[in-house]
Amino acid sequence: MNETKPSGGNISELPDLNGTLAEEVKELCDEAFTGCYQCGTCSAGCPYVEEMDLTPDEVIRYIILDKKEVLLSKTIWLCSACFTCAERCPRDINITKLMETLRQLDLRNRMDEMALEDISPEEYNTIPQIAFVSLFRKNIG
Amino acid sequence: MDLLYYPGCTLKTSAKSLERTAFKVMESLGHRLVEMDEWNCCGVVASLTEDDLMHHLAPLRNLIHAQDQGYQKIVALCDMCCNTLKQTNLRVAQNEDDLDTLNSFMDKESDYRKSVSVQHVLEFLRDDVSFKVLKKKVKKPLKGLKLMPYYGCTMLRPRQVAIDDPEEPTILSDLSRALGAETVDNPYKIECCGSYHTIKNKEIVRKRAATITGYATQRGADAIILSCPLCQYNIDTRGKEAEGSIEGHIQIPVFYYPQLMAIAMGMDPSDCAFEKNAVDPARVLKERGIIK
Numbered sequence: 001m002n003e004t005k006p007s008g009g010n011i012s013e014l015p016d017l018n019g020t021l022a023e024e025v026k027e028l029c030d031e032a033f034t035g036c037y038q039c040g041t042c043s044a045g046c047p048y049v050e051e052m053d054l055t056p057d058e059v060i061r062y063i064i065l066d067k068k069e070v071l072l073s074k075t076i077w078l079c080s081a082c083f084t085c086a087e088r089c090p091r092d093i094n095i096t097k098l099m100e101t102l103r104q105l106d107l108r109n110r111m112d113e114m115a116l117e118d119i120s121p122e123e124y125n126t127i128p129q130i131a132f133v134s135l136f137r138k139n140i141g
Numbered sequence: 142m143d144l145l146y147y148p149g150c151t152l153k154t155s156a157k158s159l160e161r162t163a164f165k166v167m168e169s170l171g172h173r174l175v176e177m178d179e180w181n182c183c184g185v186v187a188s189l190t191e192d193d194l195m196h197h198l199a200p201l202r203n204l205i206h207a208q209d210q211g212y213q214k215i216v217a218l219c220d221m222c223c224n225t226l227k228q229t230n231l232r233v234a235q236n237e238d239d240l241d242t243l244n245s246f247m248d249k250e251s252d253y254r255k256s257v258s259v260q261h262v263l264e265f266l267r268d269d270v271s272f273k274v275l276k277k278k279v280k281k282p283l284k285g286l287k288l289m290p291y292y293g294c295t296m297l298r299p300r301q302v303a304i305d306d307p308e309e310p311t312i313l314s315d316l317s318r319a320l321g322a323e324t325v326d327n328p329y330k331i332e333c334c335g336s337y338h339t340i341k342n343k344e345i346v347r348k349r350a351a352t353i354t355g356y357a358t359q360r361g362a363d364a365i366i367l368s369c370p371l372c373q374y375n376i377d378t379r380g381k382e383a384e385g386s387i388e389g390h391i392q393i394p395v396f397y398y399p400q401l402m403a404i405a406m407g408m409d410p411s412d413c414a415f416e417k418n419a420v421d422p423a424r425v426l427k428e429r430g431i432i433k
Contacts, residue, residue: 028190047333051345078345081186082333083298087307096299100189119340126378127340129150130221130371133185135337137196 013072015109020066029101035091036060042085042095048078056085056095063098076102077113081138100138107141114139144265145212146174147203149222150182156219156370158414163218163262163399165412170270170278174216179206185221187228194239194246200229201243205250207257214258216265220369224295226259227302261296263312263368263398264304272319280407282321285429288401289325289362290314291353293372294333307331313366316398320405325362329353334375343379350380351390363425364394366401373397381419394422404431 017024025033036057043055052075054062062070070076076099085095107113114135124132144167152160167174180203188196203226207215217223233240234255244252266275290313297307305312310331314324332353335346353376357365367373373395380392400413400422410432415423426432 028192030191047335047349048345078338078342080294080333080336080338081189082294082336084294084331084333087298087300097189104190104193114341123340126155128155128370128374130185130219131337131339131374133150133182134221135340137184137186138337 013110014068015071015106017068017105017109021063021068021070022066024105025063025098025101028104029094029097031094031097032091033060033093033098034064036064036093037091039090041088041090045084045088046079047082047084048080052078056099059102060093060095060098063102071102071106075099076106077139079103103138104141107139110141112140142171143173143175144216145207145210145214146176147180147183147207147215147217147222147226147259148176149217149219151370152219155374158417159218159370159373159397159399162397162403162413165408166399166402166406167262169406169408170275172265172270177203177206177215178210183222183225185225187225188232194242197229197232197239197243198247200226201233201253202247202250204230204257204259205247205253208253209251213256214260216260216262218262218368220261220293220295221371223259223261223304224302228299230255230257230259231301261304261368263296263316266316267312272315275316275402276319279319279321279405281405281431283317283401283405283429283431284321286322286425286431287325287361287363288314288317288322288366288396289327289357289360289364290317290330291327291334291357291365291367291372291376291395292331293367293369294331294336296368297331313368313398317366317401320401322366322401325357325360327353327356327360327362329356334369334372335379336371336375339371339375339379343382344386346375346379347383347386350376350392351383351387354380354392355390358391358393362393363429364396364422366396366398368398378419392420394418394420394425396422 054075079099184199335349377395
């Protein structure tokens, strides 16, 4: 397969990490992700998998293999923390927390994923506030 | 009975109509939703990293204020708020050290003594009122109306704060049938509506609305019944927009459950704020002879 994954950003934009990706992730979320046996249940139930560059089960594999480019994926920003994967994982891995951890590793090390100026007055006046608060919580460090 | 009510930001602004209708419905059942004297935004999504206690402060402060007001329970209409408050409540119940840290940080507030529980209004209706009692209060059964219950995420996941079974919930279909309607099942009833992607990725949300609705109409549903203000906006408003961009998609009306409760209990449709819905829900009710 010649496709390049993930499809966003370049390696020079990666945040600085103290240890391996697996070590950093483990510290922030304390999930036993090495128990993943790649059954694909998480990806099968994910509502956004068609838009993702890496599937959720690939994301777990990337963490284990210390492939830091997972932090450049579109996937981690498409996840809306719906918890479907966490609920269904037969190994009880909270993949929602893994995705949040990857976002946090990115946000805590660099600029925010979005700017408040990107939102128009019309959007502020029509879209429910819970959407804004949750968007900011997930996309701003 | 007076119930201490936590509104959250959206119920006071874009979903004000949901609050007004719910207040009237609860009053007619003999219960009063009493807004908390002091409350703040709950933060909407639960803190998900082990070291992040900061984002538990906002929900915890609400639990402390309920405690200060002398109540042992808060009820919430908003699914996302209810989920966030419950998750914080669970975190501090299971982690004494975290509770101590949070209490010391908020030194100007009383200490939280883990004395308050959080309940979704739907849970109250099912467990405290009962759908059997509710059925007896129905004056205009929603006969002939086929509803597809839609649950979304935050009512059901994570399992520890779910108000019903995360894979096969029945609370909205049980409520619908108590109101006299028929229900239509749909494998997408528990799939995410798109959530906050409605701001930066509107096309994803239009696709979600079309997928969820498409299956509903294939199975003969006239309308969708749900609870969450963000789900309602995403499926109703973005679903209406999707009629222009997704071939063959027609958006059916999306009701909040209190709106249908109000109609079934004989209240005037003008009490239901139908004008706030993107797809006019009154039309399908007139077609079924439920309202004039």
